[in-house]
Amino acid sequence: MRIIENADVAAALAYPALMAALRKMFTEGCNQPLRHHHALDPDNSQSGMLLLMPAWQADGYLGLKTLTVMPENSAKGLPSIQSVYLLFDRDSGTPLALMAAEELTSRRTAAASALAATYLARKSAEKMLMVGAGAMAPCLIRAHATGRRLTDIAIWNHNAEKAERLAATLKAEGLPVRAALDIEAAAGEADIISTATLSSAPLIRGDWLKPGAHLDLVGAFTPAMRESDDQAVLRASLFVDTRTGGLNEAGDIIQPLKAGLIDESDIRADLYDLCRGTHPGRTSEDEITLFKSTGAALEDLAAAILAFEANRA
Template structure:
């Protein structure tokens, strides 16, 4: 069985090919049961959680991502989240590969944002503003640069030093002009694409800041209680999601406006299935403000795992 480390997984998932792989999987679809959540008691510590995210293409490939969330690890100086992906042959059941789940998740999440931007961002979009300085920030820069002519990146975070560090690394990795910024409003008002990946409970991106033609990409705030954009951003934007079922139940940027009546379910223009299949054409004009919300799907993990396996076999 093939074993791919974090570095090997990263090498096996170049963003240009990964975006195409996600596009193809959303076009054809796969079997994707609801993810499983299991509470696990840990004596003397907060309960842990095991997440199982299965998906399969009948007769071809089957896979499951196993995620352990261990709050007690903070006391041990260990990451709270550990993840692996097991890919199997969909016909024989043979185990084919064990793939680093953290790197797979980070790259496929960024690639889903880039896939949406391929349909929703202006073709000449070149100024990317990244909100957040966590693991996803560099991945989002690389992924968006794979589908749009990004030449300038502004990184905002609550810690300016961290934002500047991310910007320096982005410059080295992707050869773009990048800087850490302390004024989010000024950065957003000048942006072509705003990509947010935070754990914020309160809106960071204000609708009044959005200029005509801006594309907003909301990756963080994965719980109904969390939010990265305000109601005005929803009102001013054409709203899109990765999956309707996921986003209307999980991400606060969609669930909260739905609950308050600011957004109606039928007003969500399309999801990635409909965009990839041509059921909705995407951006309607260069003046349109588009907003994309993602919460992730097992389909994306499966598409990435298949690509990583095939790439590593070449």
């Protein structure tokens, strides 16, 4: 069994190749049961969570990702999310590789958002707002900048110094990045707004969104968490990575559903529909689009196969 470290995973998962692998997997499909969530202490949401995410092809590969989510880790100087991935041969059940899954998870998540944006953001989109400055933020910025000419990328974070540090790092890579102090002003200017936080209260208001904006919600992965308000959901055409995840895990979708503000039929399409061409995605320049990502085991499997086959030699 091969052990593949984060550096080798990262080297194998360049965004153009990864987006192509995700498009292929969403087009062809695979088996992926609903992920298992286990609160380590059900009475304390800050104590952490264990997630198990299996997926397998009819022929080919089987994979399982195990990850922990520890909200208080940032105060300890540790990542909030840590994970490993185990890849098997589907036919024999033979373990093929054990991978560090931090890079795998962050890159496949960012690639899924960038893939969705190829269908949902305006082709002329140039200005991006990144809400959050954690581990996902640089991945989302780099992924959205793949194949798209972004001329202005603003980063807002509740800790302004963290936003400044990340902006400086990405600017050194040649990206047009700056820190933003006023989230409302930055959101009002943005063509693409990407959020990656652990927020339980809305950060983006629908009244701030300009016509044609694309909202990419990546954080807030439980029904109790939320990054957008009701007005944003009501103004936007709604899309999800998977309907199962969106309807069972995404607070940005579940909360307005329970409040009777939207129906399940208001979800226009998921990434299966977009990649298979059964829904066109954006239909006008002024349409506001909202993509809610909860992550899917299918995405992990596609990324793990790409990483394994690149490192097999």
